[in-house]
Amino acid sequence: MADPLIRLENIVKRFGNFTALNGVSMDVHAGEVHALLGDNGAGKSTLIKILAGVHQPTEGTIYLDGQPVSFRNPLVASDAGIGTVYQDLALNSLTSVTRNFFVGREITRGPRPFGILQTAKMNSVTKQEMAKIGINIADPEQAVGTMSGGQRQALAIARAIHFGARVLILDEPTSALGQKQQLEVLKTIKRVQKRGDIAVILITHNEIHAQLVADRYTFLSLGQVIGEGVADNLAGGDIRQLMAGGAQMADLEEELTAIN
Numbered sequence: 001m002a003d004p005l006i007r008l009e010n011i012v013k014r015f016g017n018f019t020a021l022n023g024v025s026m027d028v029h030a031g032e033v034h035a036l037l038g039d040n041g042a043g044k045s046t047l048i049k050i051l052a053g054v055h056q057p058t059e060g061t062i063y064l065d066g067q068p069v070s071f072r073n074p075l076v077a078s079d080a081g082i083g084t085v086y087q088d089l090a091l092n093s094l095t096s097v098t099r100n101f102f103v104g105r106e107i108t109r110g111p112r113p114f115g116i117l118q119t120a121k122m123n124s125v126t127k128q129e130m131a132k133i134g135i136n137i138a139d140p141e142q143a144v145g146t147m148s149g150g151q152r153q154a155l156a157i158a159r160a161i162h163f164g165a166r167v168l169i170l171d172e173p174t175s176a177l178g179q180k181q182q183l184e185v186l187k188t189i190k191r192v193q194k195r196g197d198i199a200v201i202l203i204t205h206n207e208i209h210a211q212l213v214a215d216r217y218t219f220l221s222l223g224q225v226i227g228e229g230v231a232d233n234l235a236g237g238d239i240r241q242l243m244a245g246g247a248q249m250a251d252l253e254e255e256l257t258a259i260n
Helices: 044-051 074-079 097-102 119-132 150-162 180-194 208-212 236-241 249-257
Strands: 004-017 018-028 033-037 058-063 068-069 081-087 169-170 199-203 215-223 224-230
Touching: 004 044, 018 033, 018 044, 018 215, 018 224, 033 044, 033 180, 033 208, 044 169, 044 199, 074 081, 081 150, 097 119, 097 150, 150 169, 150 180, 150 224, 180 199, 180 208, 180 236
Parallel strands: 033 199, 033 215, 081 169, 169 199
Antiparallel strands: 004 018, 004 058, 058 068, 215 224
């Protein structure tokens, strides 16, 4: 097994007297989809915000390529190759696919901010990068609002990869999508995985989607790791139990039966 691209070691995060994460460790490998699972309040959002540079850990160490790193803010994390695609996607529905792809990083001729936009070149790059992950855009000048939900997810993913993401964090990418659009997103994730050079961290509540694409799992409950393993060693029942916070299904059934 190759060394992990990114390693979290005994990460603790406290907000005042509240401990959101308590000694979380996780290895994430290039060419793998690592599913990060757990119920609401498990600590998933806090963990990905630490990786994205939004929060700094109270204790613990993050290693990138075997070297300890400190992401003081999101810009530092982005420059280090951490790309995060949040649920809101940070897309403007009224502007073009290309303008959303390059937002803040437009290609210009001449010094900024007065340079002339190289629209044709940006359109070409946008089409090429989208095609690499299986999305063919006939007109990159079309408004993002005309795209399907799956295509918008693919746009946000392609943008992150083009601008240097080596670790791609996907926060509930299939939520609020129809079944066909969910399949589009899962196909995009598999295409990214098959590149072999990018580590994907997938946050999801959908155990079926996790089973379809994940190579490795980490389960959180109340800020702690309660289980981890590779896909080949985890059955569907194990995943369901760990997603329920480690509760035994028989215990849950007993509590439900006891309701009058």
